[in-house]
Amino acid sequence: MEEASTGSDSDYSSTWVSWFLSSKGNEYFCEVDEDFILDRFNLTGLNNEVANYPQALDLITDSLDDDIQDELRGSLDVQARLLYGLIHARWIVTARGLTKMLEKYKRADFGRCPRVLCASQPLLPVGLTDIPYEKSVKLYCGRCEDLYSPKSSRHGSIDGAYFGTTFPHLLFLVYPTLIPLKDGELPSNPIKESSTDSRSRRRPREDTEAGVAAEGGAEGISTANVALKAERYRPRIYGFQVNEIAKLQRWQEAIRDRQIARLEALEDKTP
């Protein structure tokens, strides 16, 4: 891993954080505001998590003494990454952190859903656990609501705890207008067109209502029966559906319909 090389690279850019963000493989991370890091309250408990915590924190905030030994520096870089990752996990579930990640989401910095019928829906990073060193980062698709592994091994080795289990779901909770439509690509349209289509369809809503949404608006949206619009792939042999798969798909759709009925009944009860 060439990324683990040296801490002295920080000479090349102004701050440790900007060096970290610009190094290869760290594209998923966003910049944590300095005052968030400097507020000790936000770091509660992290001193147990990270060895050499004070020095690691100094390194992140560029206030490390220059006379620290070189051997320590090497391991300190590792600890600083861990510390930054854990702070990052806390930061991206704050209001300001969410907006920063939202920008990256809109730029599709986290890649796009590999599922064909998701029409290149941008993804969001998520962890399977909040404890470091357990599971690598995964990508959540808001359209099919499923998890995918990052394409590149560069990203496949990032710790999932640096993003946490909560982030993407909190994002859609806070910005309900950003919940992707469930419909797939438009029939007969090449994938690219339809994806830009669906995004441009959404965009006006995003921009006008994003502010409202943050204040708790967007009550008019109903997502009870959005699943009906979801497209799915139907395996066929010479045009005929495959028995066992067709049966499974009917069962799944019956489950879906029952959920929709349940949700619509709830909606009627509470207008």
Added chain:
Amino acid sequence: MASRQKSPATDAQQPPGEDEVASGNGEGDEIMEEAEEQEDGYTSSTPTSTLTWISWFCSLPGHEYFCEVTEDFIEDDFNLTGLNAMVPFWKEAMEMVLDVEPEDEDTSKIPDVSIVESSAEMLYGLVHQRYILTRAGLQAMADKYESGVFGSCPRVYCVGCNVVPCGRVDIPGSDTVKLFCPNCNDIFVPPSSRFQGVDGAFFGTTFAHLFFQTYRELSPAPFWRAPSAGGSPLSPRSVSGSNGSRASPFNNPNPHGGQKRAAGYVYVPRIYGFKVSERAKSGPRMQWLRLRPETPEELDMVDWRGRWINGDDGYDDDDEEEEEDRQMEDFDPEAAEGEDDDDEEEEEEDEAVGTTPMKGQKSGKQAGSDPLTRTPGPVRSVRTSPTASEGPRSLDDKPLIDLSVYTLPSFGQSFGEGKVRTVRQWAPRTDWAGTAEV
């Protein structure tokens, strides 16, 4: 990078005529380096080497998914019925594919060798679509499948299930090749852009499914029950490992159905350890897409129009599930909102700490009563949620304390010891990077 990835592919294609390919490998590499000079590479290399056009074509970068069609299949006119209407320069293309020396008169008629080249590619692709539906073709593709040439499903809970190439239409020129995962029955875009030039029709709509009908032991069954170790805390954690260790041999009562144990976990979104309620606008809407029944009999509870045969009442399990959901819903939005506020008003943390534990307790009661109501069918809740059995233990129990720590509940007092341990685990990090590929 292309050349690195290419070598395993060519290895997999070696069986026919080892000598040829061994000498051919070098050729292939050269051609790859000068990928643009395909025609030149073709004309200059083929006559002098023993590499056939077919093995050369299959060794090109991006053509890893193709298997080598036997020449006698191509030479049998019956197999080509109807294709001559679709391929321009039919005769020349045939000669090129079969490495027949063209007669001089013919070459003069051809305006540009690259046109014949693309005709040959089209011809080979269409023949390939038919060939991989034959017994020999299926076998050739099965060999490639088992060696993992087609890659694996990007979906996390398919746990690296191998995929097969498929097309969405049988007519060339309309869509590129896709990958079909037999576990989630869905199609995916190949991870590398070099497959974006490969026509999906060269694999066809039928192959992927005929393949899994033929090799039923490779096809995951449509039902799935969470590993019976519902009580053991370890099993759900190692989702990736759960596939490997199985107690009993798997058997699908339907002899024509998939005979492989499915990877059935479905992702359950959580906010601070709590499931997102389906009553929330952002609540789960798509879990049905990946859900499997626990038993094959449940599949028969839906008629051909997709309706429940006995009405909803006959379906006990799910009534339970609904009740369970309702209980969750009672506290979910509340808890979630509480958290929300915390985030937006970090400074007022003291107050928030004052209020959230209340909520935590309230929810705690419900979460506490929840497992009780769940006990009749504990497996079910495990089934719908991959992390559920991890959840009730690590999350539903702990958040009662952890909720009060404002953003990341799990880092705080409760993991004090664990932390020290994990720090020392820096070295094994590569291990989980390995499991991450899964």
